[in-house]
Amino acid sequence: MKLGLLDVQNPDKKVENFNIPLGLLYLAGYLRKHVPEVSVFVTDRLDSLLAYGPDVIGVTAMTPNYKMALDTAIFLKDRTSVPILLGGAHITALPHTLAHPFDIGVFGEGEATLLELVRIYLSEGGFAKESLTDTQGITYHKNGSVCVNSARPLIAPLDEIPPPLWDLWNLGARVKWMSTSRGCPYSCNFCFKMLKHYRSFSPAYIVNQLKEVLTRYPSRSVYFVDDLFAVDRKRLAELGPMMQKEGLTRNVSYICTVRADLVTEEMASLMWEAGVRVVHLGLESGSDKILSYLKNETTTVEENQRALEICYDKAFFTFGSFIIGTPGETEQDLDATYEFIKRNWELCRIRGVGMSPLIVLPGTHVWADALSRGLVSEDMEWDRLDMDMMFFDPDRYVYLNPDMKKETFLTYFEKFKDLFWAINKKFGHSVIPEPKAKTTQKVQLPEGHFPWKGKSS
Template identity: 35%
Template sequence: MKVGLIQAIDIHSDVENRYPPLGFAYLAGYARKYLDLGNNIFFRLTAEQLIDEKPDIVGITSVSHNFGRAIKHAKKLKEALGIPVIVGGTHVSYMPAYMPTCFDVAVLGEGEETFAELLSIYRRDHELTPENLCNVQGIAYRNGDKVVLTPARPLISPLDKIPFPARDLFEDHWGKHFKEDMHMFTARGCPYKCIFCASTQFWDRTRFVSPDYAVAEIQHLVDTFKVQRLNLYDDLFIANKKWFRETSQKIQDAGLHKRVTFYCSVRANMVDEEICAELRRMNVDAIGFGAESGNDEVLKYLGKKAATVEVNQRAIDIAHAAGLRVNCSFIIGSPMEGEPQLWDTYNFISSNVGKVEAVDVYPLNAYPGTEVWNEAVARGLVRNDMAEDEWDSLAQDPATFNIDTYRLFNPNLTKAQFHLYFQLFQELSNRSRATTALKTADREYQRLGEHAHHLWLSLQNEQQARARAEAETQALRDQVAALRQLVQGYENGKLMKTIAWVKQTADKLVVTAANRNDHATWNRNRYSRRNRQAHRHGHQNGPNSHVNGASGHNGHNGANGHVNGHDHTNGNGGHGHGLESTSATVSAVAVNGGHEPKPVTSGTKPPIDRVRPC
């Protein structure tokens, strides 16, 4: 079974194309693990590309302002391939009763388990029918002219059960940029309820992956994709301070803070010195939060009761002092917002140029699932059953903002007035970005200057090392030359002469050693014979002597002397024929004037110079 995936977006929009649809990567990773789909699940940018692959079933995701594109994709796929089309995402999850006929099934809310179950049913039955769909939780399907909603599926718990997103789906489309600047989620949901945001309704409650899971995924991104920068795309990364501190510490323990730079979203009323210090230790270099307005009345309307203008300013000051780059977003066009409130916001932004590096200003828009949408429906500004080509009017990209299709909430301003203010805020946003660009350029200039200095030092070190290497090389050359001369001399006959001389000398040493050994044996035999005679005949010619010597065995011509040796004959303590030795280790040359000793035969005594005792 081949499963195709497509996201309904404006493929020419830089904003919409910045990051790939990670929701699809979660679906693919889950299906690969639990359905063993392998590479049979794939992603394509356009319906035409998907048709060329001829999948058996297709999944489409879409937000509200791109829902018209999702409908167009589904119609093309149905017409070309006649296959089931499953739709998911925020828009259909909030408005399932209005599911168009081009979709067979809608996945509502969290989709991993639901999508995998639908694929399993289709692989088994080769079709999706009311009979095999009625027991699937968390879907909407069509039965004749009616849309049937099944009971909600329980949320996945724990989130660690979900495999890492299959990001390899997108490598062909996002390429190098995708690897250098990636995004990930560590949580689902937000504890706050801003009236313009539908996150709380979609996720129901806030859940976090475990700190170990988060660290393991970061390590996976570093090892697999060599990621350098990571956008932690949670609605509020610091929502649970205990979890945040533990996760930050584990990131540091793993050394990932030295390899990855992070960006995350915060909320002004949760920002303090301790939080900012921990963010910096984790190597977060930039944060973003919705300041929304410079007027407390507007903030209260938007659901930002805890984040007043004063709180927002304090958060900016603390983060800036901690060395964090700050990005802020703002919304203009609230119903009670007149020109004084707009100028409050303008002045707030203007006073923080230099502290806030990026400013994004959006018009207030109504999206399904929000309180603003319900208010807009009540005022007749929008409808739940809008036509296919009406949904794109909800787009809020400032670069493509169209005042003609914009649904203005503010009764205090005309469209022309609002457009002028919107352009004024865009100029202020551009000024803030230009100031940031200049600061960035200055930092880069300083960095390049430091780099140039390091290069100069490296060059000096390299030159010194080169000089040392050249000196060592010359010394080696000299040694090689000397060896060559020596070899040349050997080749001229010196080597053979040297070998002959060494051999002759060695032979002499061998003969000398043999003579020494013979002489020592002769002495030992003589000592033994003399001792026996001395014991037989007693003391002669002197006290404590055996033969003509004091205190010596066979002592001749000296006290404690034995026979014929330096320190032995005419000396003390010797034993015979050796210098300070007990085994006659001096050659006969030293004893007998250079003549070798004559062999002694049985019954013959060697000549002895007798000296009269004193």
């Protein structure tokens, strides 16, 4: 059996030499362990996928790139008769919306579910409907309707999942991505949690994986892509000394995400001992009112500022992310956020910044609010949610704030965008691409045209 896994990315947004389809590589590693006779191919190129000639195709999609994934599946169905599976955050949030031409959707954690599907295919040469009835974690078409099976329990302990199959991707000298945990124990109103329960790999597992990756693919930077890396103080206290003993903190800088309200002097010291030099803080707003809405009353502007001061004192390169366009946000709130960013940038507390208009993601409180107001629907044009500071279409943006005219918001948007570029150009972030001309036409996939530019094959 040949399984082809396709990483679908917006070519305008793809950052060359940075993006790595970590989830697909984990799936490949899990299959290699349990069904080594199955050949797995991971790519971001349609031409390479078709040339491979897979028996089954798997496509992953978050909501912002779901429209592209759907167009891709239609393109593939016109050229091959093999089953196409859909996984990722979008189908996990809305499993009952499985669209043709996807034959099966995989929701939640995918490794064990994909393994069961592969075993069904190996046994039967296909996916008979009666064979899918008891398969947990899937959604599929039957008699003109969509069947959603029960959720699959999460894999425990997490160390049972083998490392990603790195040799299926051309890592080169790029920043290495690595996961040390899954899930998040918090419930921010704007954030969809694909895996709701926090679980972590053991320090020994993490160290062994780092040794393998950095030996085979030397790099000066490793990005811990966890939803929340610095949440378990005990784990960090064990991890740092183990990394130092193995020489994993020499000439390698680590990047991680942490909540501002969890940053203490002790936690910062533990992160530093583990080689972390770049910290990404989800600061979100300079207004307590807006922070209360976005983060469910779990943090304040004062705590954000305290976290920035601690990170500055520890000499971290601190990257802060912010959201504008929140329901209830006033001009005073936006002014406070702007001044918070500008002041901390001038004081070098913030060295890099991410900004985004509030995006409505299915499965969130924000989505439920927008749905009740008729601003979104389950059959909407999903690429309307594929927007950020660099790629923004004001006419198609789903604007949620009834307390501010959209024209006023757009004026502020341009002001924040200018600040975004002033900060990030000053410090020369290699991971932030220059803006390109925004393509307003719908994605077209004519014969022979393959928009993905990766070099995985």
